[in-house]
Amino acid sequence: MSDGWHYAIDADEVEEEDVMPAEIDGREIAIYCVEGEFYASVDRCTHGDAQLSEGIVIDDVIECPLHQGRFCVRDGRALSPPVSDPIATFPTKVEDGKVYVQLSSGSPTA
Secondary structure: OOOOEEEEEEHHHOOOOEEEEEEEOOEEEEEEEEOOEEEEEEOEOOOOOOEHHHOEEEOOEEEOOOOOOEEEOOOOOEEEOOOOOOOOEEOEEEEOOEEEEEOOOOOOEO
């Protein structure tokens, strides 16, 4: 897809308040669904070497499965100790029931 948009996952594979892993061009990405909107971030916690896609989503917050640090999935903000650095997030869009993530629009949002 043009302009750095890449297919990530079918929209119906990500349940409300859930997270699913996706691999795009060798990069591990976490895809979230919150209130019918899709969000994407790196799939690694900035504190420990844990996959966020194995964490728990409550509202718009992902909790890391390793040390229970929390991030906002909308903008990547670190919300609770022990995490202090934000996670990188990426723009998403849904077309024909498929979630696309934009990876090459410069640097990700953090």
